[in-house]
Amino acid sequence: MDFSKCWLDYQPIECKEKAFSTLSVLCDGRVVKSAVEEYCLAMEAMTGAVVEVTPEGGRECVSLRLDAALSGADSYEICREGDGYRITGQSESGVLYGVFEFLRLVRTGHLASLPLVNGPEMPLRIMNHWDNMDGSIERGYSGNSFFYRDYEILCDERTEQYARLMASIGINAVVINNVNVHQRETYLITDTYLEQVKEYADLFGRYGIRLYTSVNFAAPMELAGFDNCDPLNPEVAQWWKETAAHIYEVIPEFGGFLVKADSEGRPGPFTYDRTHADGANMLARALAPYGGIVIWRCFVYNCGQDWRDKKTDRARAAYDNFIGLDGCFDDNVILQIKNGPMDFQVREPVSPLFGGLKKTNMILEVEIAQEYTGQQIDLCYLLPMWREILDFDTCAAGEGSTVRRIVNGELYGQKLCGMAAVINTGDDYNWTGNDLAAANTYGYGRLAMNPSQSSESIAREWTALTLGGEVEDTVTQMLMGSWSTYEKYTSPLGIGWMVTPHYHYGPDVDGYEYDRWGTYHRADWRGLGVDRTPAGTGYTDQYNEPWRSVYADRTKCPEELLLFFHYVRYNEKLRSGKTLIQHIYDTHFEGVEEVEAMAETWRQLAPKLAPDVYGRVKERLERQLANAREWRDRINTYFYRKCGIPDEKGRKIYE
Ligand code: GCU
Secondary structure (H helix, E strand, O other), X not given: OOHHHHXXXXXXXXXXXXXXXXXXXXXXXXXXXXXXXXXXXXXXXXXXXXXXXXXXXXXXXXXXXXXXXXXXXXXXXXXXXXXEEXXXXXXXXXXXXXXXXXXXXXXXXXXHXXXXXXXXXXXXXXXXXXXXXXXXXXXXXXXXXXXXXXXXXXXXXXHHHHHHHHHHOOOOEEEOOOOOOOOHHHHHHOOOOHHHXXXXXXXXXXXXXXXXXXXXXXXXXXXXXXXXXXXXXHHHHHHXXXXXXXHHXXXXXXXXXXXXXXXXXXXXXXXXXXXXXXXXXHHHHHHHHHOOEEEEEOOXXXXXXXXXXXXXXXXXXXXXXXXXXXXXOOOOEEEEEEOOOOOOOOOOOOXXXXXXXXXXXXXXXXXXXXXXXXOOOOOOOOHHHHHHHHHOEOOEOEXXXXXXXXXXXXXXXXXXXXXXXXXXXXXXXXXXXXXXXXXXXXXXXXXXXXXXXXXHHHHHHHHHHHOOHHHHHHHHHHHHHHHHHHHHHOOOOOOOOOEOOOOOOOEOOOOOOOOOOOOOOOOOOOEXXXXXXXXXXXXXXXXXXXXXXXXXXXXXXXXXXXXXXXXXXXXXXXXXXXXXXXXXXXXXXHHHHHHHHHHHHHHHHHHHXXXXXXXXXXXXXXXXXXXXXXXXXXXXXXXXXXXXXXXXXXXXXXX
């Protein structure tokens, strides 16, 4: 187990089929070349035999072919042929994905499942890096950036390994800098850095990955002395056209721009009384001649709120800002929408924009970086959450209008759509801080490739590849229960927040309550929760039926989201028959017990694990336990003090 290689640590295997040691390569190209290199590297490490690579076909070999007629972009077929195997890709990327799949089957002992035909379901499978050029990572919990150090771009072995890791899980687009584009990063699209950015683009290109940058909407002001960046100012538009032309001159395969505008202090079109469509289209027209795209984020809300104002609701903001623009965006614009209406909390309803927009390209944005879900100290396997989001039926065009069918392009026939994720990697030895947090990185890619795969089978696959088959059942169980456990000891029933301001780790129930960010829980001596029904902020009206009525009705609202939608008194009964306050007490005690059990399970695995892996995760679990206890005590004490209702079971709650 060498965690510096993550899930690409090829260990020796028993099975030594003769065919493995001959690779017939009946196609070519730079991505095919990467596939061949990966195959040889892997087989040599696994079997000890040197692989012979030949342009000839043959009976006892593994052969690589291209067949553009295979259905589905970048799909692949793997089957037996003669005494060997044949891997056919629809494209070069298809060949590469096929090779990675084949190696996975060999490593997990699943070659018997052949033949198989597979391919990426989501057209775009994007990683968003929130890396800054000073080397820091916004919301990074695993060291510093491996892209930048002291404003220099690093292109080294780790970047190469990164590209391999990404390709192995099907990622085909990477945004190399933080959505908050600071001063120096604004220059990434200029000659100051373009040649080095090109090195990245070339490296990624060898693995079928396109490179994108986040751009500063005010770049014409910061870089070229303009006194405005009004998207309808022809000179501003012209500047972007020239800038794009130059970028493509240097990097013909450049993917395009990701933009955070009019959000948390970032510049945008609102300053000039223009719409987000004006802003996005202006950039899109600069990129269109070269096939580039604009990915425009919908994370736009008023971050200067007054806590006494109960009508303004941050949850409403994305929908209110964008729904009126449906159909106004150019074809090469995609809106990137966070999974929920707030901000990556442990539990949120699905953003109503997915059920609202019908004539706009959409990407679902999730956060692998565990900003609000334990910061890669606490174990929180996020696949079950993402599955629920993808499976949510928006009812936008009748039953079965799931988020999955919207972002895979099926429902509205869109080509530019898919998933994007804020990645959780850094320059830590094991890439993700907590060794087990890499299951989320791996799982995200696998899910975007094939959302039919269950969270559990992805957990199994990752565990078998990284920790070995012996611990597969137990670690899979730990992973599968971890989201629910985290939810139990943190903020209850969908209300979210209650975290330490700014850092977002650990409890501070009122930390954000009287602040300007629009993240309120509204607890008082009688109860807590936000009334988002028509009698309150009216947020529930943003959903299609039946959700609109379901969420607005206290008796029908899914209980895990109860406090997100309703203000509930402490002594009101939930479906379980428990009062709200007793539910809060119970789940918080349970959450801690579950972490204790998890730590004990891990202790028992010690003999089956490499000592360094065991030790690193043990240390994380100890910190998680301390965190869970602190959450339990702070939450229970806070609500006990507010309502004065004691725990029925008489457990210790601090007074
Ligand atoms: C969160 C996060 C910020 C980030 C923002 C975003 O609010 O805390 O660090 O910039 O999301 O998604 O843009």
